[in-house]
Amino acid sequence: MRRWLAVTVFTLSVAGCDLFGPSGPGVLNATLTSTNQIGAVVLEVTGLSVTGIQPQGDTRAFSAVVNTQRGQHRVVLVSPDGGSMRFGIEVDDLGADEPTVTVVSAASTQNLPSLATGVVVRVER
Numbered sequence: 063m064r065r066w067l068a069v070t071v072f073t074l075s076v077a078g079c080d081l082f083g084p085s086g087p088g089v090l091n092a093t094l095t096s097t098n099q100i101g102a103v104v105l106e107v108t109g110l111s112v113t114g115i116q117p118q119g120d121t122r123a124f125s126a127v128v129n130t131q132r133g134q135h136r137v138v139l140v141s142p143d144g145g146s147m148r149f150g151i152e153v154d155d156l157g158a159d160e161p162t163v164t165v166v167s168a169a170s171t172q173n174l175p176s177l178a179t180g181v182v183v184r185v186e187r
Contacts (some may be wrong), residue, residue, distance in 0.1 A: 084156040084157060084187075085155055085156055085157035086155065086157075087113075087152075087153065087154050087155070087156070088152075088153060088156040089116065089150040089151065089152050089153070090150065090151040090153060090156070090160070090161070090185050090186065090187060091118070091148065091150055091185070091186045092148070092149050092150065092151055092163065092183055092184065092185045092186070093146055093148050093183070093184050093186075094139060094146060094147040094148075094149075094181065094182070094183045095146045095181075095182050095184075096146075096168070096180050096181045096182070097179075097180030098168075098170065098176055098177070098180055098181075099144035099171045100141065100144060100168050100169070100170065100171070100176060100181065101140065101141055101142075101144050101169055101170055101171035101172070101173065102138065102140045102141070102168070102169045102173075103138070103139050103147070103165060103166075103167070103169070103178075103181065104136065104137070104138055104165075104166040104167045104168070105136075105137040105139065105163055105164065105165060105166060105183070106128070106134060106135070106136060106164045106166055107125075107134075107135045107137055107151060107161050107162070107163050108132060108133055108134045108135070108161060108162045108163075108164070109133050109151075109153070109158070109159065109160070109161025109162065110132075110133040110158065110159075111133070111153040111154050111155045111158035111159070112133050112151060112152070112153055112161050113152045113153060113154050114135075114152040115135060115137050115149055115150065115151060115152065116149065116150040116152060117139075117149055118148035118149050118150055119148045120141070120142055120143070121139055121140065121141055121147040121148050121149055122139070122140040122141075123137060123138070123139050123149045124137070124138045124140075125137045125138070133161075136166075137149070141171075144170070144171035151185065156187065160185055160187070163183040163185065165178040165181045165183070166178075168181055
């Protein structure tokens with residue numbers, strides 16, 4: 063019985079190491095897609111663990127902290143070709159709640175205002 067208990071405790075402790083996913087600082091990859099040709103978009107990224115934004119691929123990214131207590135960041139993404147835009151959300155804990163991303167406004171590749179309808183942002187852990 064003791065041996066069985068020891069094996070069970072060991073197995074559960076090893077299995078539980080990654081039970082809740084990764085933790086610690088890292089980058090969440092995000093992809094913005096649209097049914098329209100979007101050349102630039104303004105986003106609001108909110109999450110207490112968010113520490114910054116980084117560009118990925120050919121997307122240019124600019125960001126600033128709007129509210130530190132709520133973890134709000136205003137982000138501008140620019141795409142040279144109007145295709146999907148990739149960016150990274152830097153967080154201090156990958157195990158924290160996933161940040162929310164809200165589209166504030168968008169512009170077409172001709173630099174004209176565009177409807178944000180059809181703009182989807184997917185965040186991957």
